């Protein structure tokens with residue numbers, strides 16, 4: 678067993694399977710310890726799969742999502758921890774309604790940071806991944822996931838901070854997930870056309886927010902993980918209430934994805950070890966000394 682450990686912090690159950698999933702599966706398969714930490718229970722997620730939109734599922738959505746998450750973690754080969762906060766939901770409308778009082782985004786940052794620091798000091802990851810300051814997409818829990826992960830990365834190694842949350846542990850590197858790239862989507866869309874089919878991404882590409890193009894320029898690290906795309910898709914399908922197996926995500930054959938875009942992308946946001954960018958391994962620069 679390798680001494681290196683990777684912790685992927687995510688807002689909701691299913692995020693670990695749609696952002697950097699093949700990378701976590703790759704490192705787990707290589708014998709590293711990989712832990713996914715899910716901050717909320719996903720209780721306010723909509724049921725996005727028509728086949729699962731049933732009264733018996735609605736009545737026990739929190740429980741269903743725990744079962745789905747356990748299955749996804751098993752498929753990816755990763756360890757899993759819940760931080761236990763309640764999904765904030767994605768507010769819609771103009772003006773936006775206030776967030777529910779009991780939700781994760783309303784928990785004081787100091788409090789949720791301490792909870793994450795406790796898990797960091799216990800698992801002692803060398804590398805953490807999270808979302809960028811935009812949350813990847815503007816869900817209040819995703820923004821909060823960024824804030825709490827950065828705060829925990831900063832605080833975990835300082836014995837004066839949260840002295841009751843375990844022995845200090847310094848995480849070497851912090852990354853942001855950057856998987857949602859226009860170039861990748863365009864390549865797949867073009868491949869459909871080359872095969873005489875109409876790809877499912879036309880609307881996405883047409884309405885692409887140009888502000889999002891800056892994310893491609895922020896990528897520092899491309900992790901080859903094509904062999905794990907099958908596991909990634911199986912893990913995603915395990916979140917049956919959230920994922921329509923007939924949705925656009927699954928229409929591009931895995932062989933195309935493996936050939937055209939065999940990597941997942943990350944941005945090195947903080948490093949306490951010397952690095953040379955770009956890089957192809959999240960653990961580059963870290964010594965394996967247990």
Ligand SMILES: [Zn+2]
Nearest residue numbers: 688689692816
């Ligand atoms: Zn999410």
